[in-house]
Amino acid sequence: MISHPSRHCTVELQALPSRIGQVRRIVSAQLRYWHLDSLIDRAALGVTELLTNVHLHARPDKTCTVELELLLDRLTVSVRDHDPRLPVVDDADPLATCGRGLAMVAAMSESWGARPDGDSGKVVWFTLPATMATSEPFAAAHPPRRAVEETHARPFPEVEQVGPGRPQPAPARSAVAG
Structure with a gap:
């Protein structure tokens, strides 16, 4: 199911290699529609890495x-x-x-993190500055930084890691083609 009100898009899927390529194309098309073409490469890379992690590690299912x-x-x-x-x-x-997937997500995003989602699940996320659509490259505009925060509003601590606060990993390819 795909829904996309003006500034929101949701895709539900099984994190299988063939579906990951389809989602990458959906993300690219949605960002073109929003006139955020300069974010396509980073958003597609990040979503590919997060979905690859679901495919490789998530239990009990890949939904x-x-x-x-x-x-x-x-x-x-x-x-x-x-x-x-x-x-x-x-x-x-x-x-x-x-x-190296999460290290790449950390390196190419403005911030990223993970938090528990209810009793049985999690959300892993990253952010990109949308104002950079016509501005200077991200790396020059934002120096590397890292922070860890805890919140006590939930029964579980929320972990947030901001910026690429560790040495940059060597370039690597995603295990998922498409």
Whole structure:
């Protein structure tokens, strides 16, 4: 099911390799529709990495929801799944062929994080500044930063990591084609 009011788009899917490529194309088309062409590459990369994590790690099933939300000058891309385990950024071995997805999301986004979603699930998200559609490159405009916050409004702590606060990983390819 796809719904897209003026500044909101939701896609429900099974995180399978063939579907991940379709969602990447949906994200690209939606950002073109919103005239945010300069965000397409980063948003498509980020959603690919988050959906690949669902495909590789989520239990009990691969059902998930991708949501794009444009509020003021910020695009938020989130992936909700049914696995309550929060993701962890690993320090991947330089020769490893996987394990860099969240580090890439952190490096290319303005902020990112993960939070529990009810009793059995989580939401992993990242943001991109939408005002940069006609401005200078993101890396020059925003120096790397990182923060960890806890909130006590929920029964579980919410973890937020902002910016690429660790050394940049070596370039890696996604395990999902499409």
